[in-house]
Amino acid sequence: MSVLVTDLVKLYGSQRAVDGISFSALKGQITGFLGPNGAGKSTTMKIATCFIPPTSGTIEVCGYNVETSPIEVRRNIGYLPEHNPLYLDMYVKEYLQFTGGLYGMKGNSLASRINDMIELCGLQIEQYKKIGALSKGYRQRVGLAQALLHDPQVLILDEPTTGLDPNQILEIRKVIKTISKDKTVIFSTHIMQEVQALCDQVIIIDRGRLVADKSIAEIRNMNASSRIIRLEFTEEVAIEHFTRFDFVSGTRNVSGNVYELVVTTQDDTRPLIFKECAEKGWTLIEMKVEEQSLENIFRELTSKI
Numbered sequence: 001m002s003v004l005v006t007d008l009v010k011l012y013g014s015q016r017a018v019d020g021i022s023f024s025a026l027k028g029q030i031t032g033f034l035g036p037n038g039a040g041k042s043t044t045m046k047i048a049t050c051f052i053p054p055t056s057g058t059i060e061v062c063g064y065n066v067e068t069s070p071i072e073v074r075r076n077i078g079y080l081p082e083h084n085p086l087y088l089d090m091y092v093k094e095y096l097q098f099t100g101g102l103y104g105m106k107g108n109s110l111a112s113r114i115n116d117m118i119e120l121c122g123l124q125i126e127q128y129k130k131i132g133a134l135s136k137g138y139r140q141r142v143g144l145a146q147a148l149l150h151d152p153q154v155l156i157l158d159e160p161t162t163g164l165d166p167n168q169i170l171e172i173r174k175v176i177k178t179i180s181k182d183k184t185v186i187f188s189t190h191i192m193q194e195v196q197a198l199c200d201q202v203i204i205i206d207r208g209r210l211v212a213d214k215s216i217a218e219i220r221n222m223n224a225s226s227r228i229i230r231l232e233f234t235e236e237v238a239i240e241h242f243t244r245f246d247f248v249s250g251t252r253n254v255s256g257n258v259y260e261l262v263v264t265t266q267d268d269t270r271p272l273i274f275k276e277c278a279e280k281g282w283t284l285i286e287m288k289v290e291e292q293s294l295e296n297i298f299r300e301l302t303s304k305i
Helices: 041-048 070-076 092-102 107-120 136-148 166-182 192-198 216-221 239-244 270-280 294-302
Strands: 003-012 015-025 030-034 056-061 077-080 154-158 184-188 201-206 209-215 227-233 248-255 258-263 284-290
Touching: 003 041, 015 041, 015 201, 030 041, 030 166, 030 192, 041 056, 041 154, 041 184, 070 077, 077 136, 092 107, 092 136, 107 136, 107 166, 136 154, 136 166, 154 166, 166 184, 166 192, 192 294, 201 216, 201 294, 209 216, 209 294, 227 270, 239 248, 239 258, 239 270, 270 284
Parallel strands: 015 209, 030 184, 030 201, 077 154, 154 184
Antiparallel strands: 003 015, 003 056, 201 209, 227 258, 227 284, 248 258
């Protein structure tokens, strides 16, 4: 296993930011690391990259323990944090030379590697500019280039496409897909389209606990027997009333007067729902059956519905 997490716990006072999670990530795979804000994703990544220690449990990277062998772990990891920390007064190539020096790289081998990373990350036309003059998209490319410069076995990316435009997102995805062929890639995101486009494996945590560790196909089939019915009314309604039906396993207020029912039958339940709304005097504007999607499955796994 390139990355092996075992019974990981991180406490901040009485708060369990990470609560006994275990999972592994393999070479040649892209693992999506998902969860709501505050679920413990960034904390887990900071432990894996030796920025903070665990309270208990272990993380091993390429066989090295993050607590007992932090230098070896760092040599094997490339890390792009959510808030990309760059020296804005440095030029792109200057920054990469500086970063390479921190890893003990020098001479022709460093120069050659910098050129390779500039080409891989699409930085050719920006390589002689100051980082502070670059757009956010190009700054993210610089961050990727520095994370890959020392040719790590494991790449950890914390929301690498946040704030990028659609074209920039596609370009960053292409880079991630290219480098994943011979590396282990773990990245966190809130964008389900990225998960579908990139991931081989999906790990979902909620409130510090592991709620799913499956392939994309397995995630899709988790709730194949259930469906989502979205209802919109002209006014606020007591949507929990529908749980009196055996076929309704949960309800959710999406926003305003828009609600969702989780229905556990493939039968057409719309006539019964419509009749119930009429009897309650609720004015129904729209009723729509939604296909199960990663977004719906994510919501079901990470919210008390």
